Amino acid sequence: MTYTTSNPSSEQVKGFQNLDVDQQLALFWFIYTEMGESITPAAPGASTASPTIAEALFNQVKERSHEEQLQLQRDLITHKNTQFAREYGAISATTKLLFWYLLAQGMDHGTVIPVPSDYTLSDAAEALFNQIKRLEFSEQMTLFRDIVSPMGVDPNAVEHDSETGL
Ligand code: 45D
Numbered sequence: 051m052t053y054t055t056s057n058p059s060s061e062q063v064k065g066f067q068n069l070d071v072d073q074q075l076a077l078f079w080f081i082y083t084e085m086g087e088s089i090t091p092a093a094p095g096a097s098t099a100s101p102t103i104a105e106a107l108f109n110q111v112k113e114r115s116h117e118e119q120l121q122l123q124r125d126l127i128t129h130k131n132t133q134f135a136r137e138y139g140a141i142s143a144t145t146k147l148l149f150w151y152l153l154a155q156g157m158d159h160g161t162v163i164p165v166p167s168d169y170t171l172s173d174a175a176e177a178l179f180n181q182i183k184r185l186e187f188s189e190q191m192t193l194f195r196d197i198v199s200p201m202g203v204d205p206n207a208v209e210h211d212s213e214t215g216l
Pocket of ligand 1: 071072073075076078079081082089090091098099120123144145147148150151153154157163164165166169191194
């Protein structure tokens, strides 16, 4: 048996975070399209996600214009201190993952802004994509949780912002 003290996916997490914001969104979308039906949010007992919370957050996005939907997602990645990013930052990692899954489904269903059909991944994003495809399913889950967890703004970790009142 081999043990490593570091998180096996941390290299990939860093690789992901080093991509520019739009490349992160695009790569995450390509990952979703690749995983397709292997994501089963309804697996009985398999989940510590809170569907009601994830849906409430998703519904806030769904109501916005396409431009605003894209901005909200970019804001999560860049940790912009918004009301929405704080609500996101206050939920569990698995619920965050469920929220991203709902977004991706919204893109499938046409309620969320789609990735332009001619949009391409950078070489770095493509290389990371190929690495991720080769990971075991459980490693992929760990990686995705590690990617979505730090997004947004942890409301307990930031000072009061006198400009926005948040
Ligand atoms: O014009 O234990 C660009 C649960 C720029 C259940 C763009 C689970 C150009 C419990 C940025 C490209 C299901 C939660 C536009 C487990 C441009 C549980 C737009 C597993 C318009 C394990 C880009 C859940 C956009 C899993 C809008 C595995 C990109 C969930 C948006 C996985 C990308 C979810 C999005 C994944 C990607 C979600 C929304 C992989 C979402 C990916």
